[in-house]
Amino acid sequence: MIARMLLARRPAPRAFFCERDEWSFDPRYTCGRCPICGWAPAGAPAAPRWLELANRVDWELFGLFALADVLVVLGLIVAEAAGLLHGARRP
Numbered sequence: 001m002i003a004r005m006l007l008a009r010r011p012a013p014r015a016f017f018c019e020r021d022e023w024s025f026d027p028r029y030t031c032g033r034c035p036i037c038g039w040a041p042a043g044a045p046a047a048p049r050w051l052e053l054a055n056r057v058d059w060e061l062f063g064l065f066a067l068a069d070v071l072v073v074l075g076l077i078v079a080e081a082a083g084l085l086h087g088a089r090r091p
């Protein structure tokens with residue numbers, strides 16, 4: 001079982017060799033395919049690791065939460081400037 005886990009974690013080879021074109025290529029930068037004939041080797045990564053991670057993130061939802069955070073901070077700044085947080089100050 002441990003050997004199976006280690007084999008599963010082993011990274012895929014970076015370079016593949018297309019027999020038809022006699023061309024060596026890195027599938028991470030060619031969308032997982034041979035750039036000449038389009039052959040797709042099995043198990044080849046289609047993108048660099050950072051891009052695969054970035055593609056998993058839902059950036060619209062992240063942007064929505066970031067916008068909500070900014071709006072809360074702006075609301076707190078305005079409330080502080082208006083004296084609403086610590087009670088109204090009277091001169």
Ligand SMILES: [Zn+2]
Pocket residue numbers: 018019020021023034035036037038039
């Ligand atoms: Zn090819």
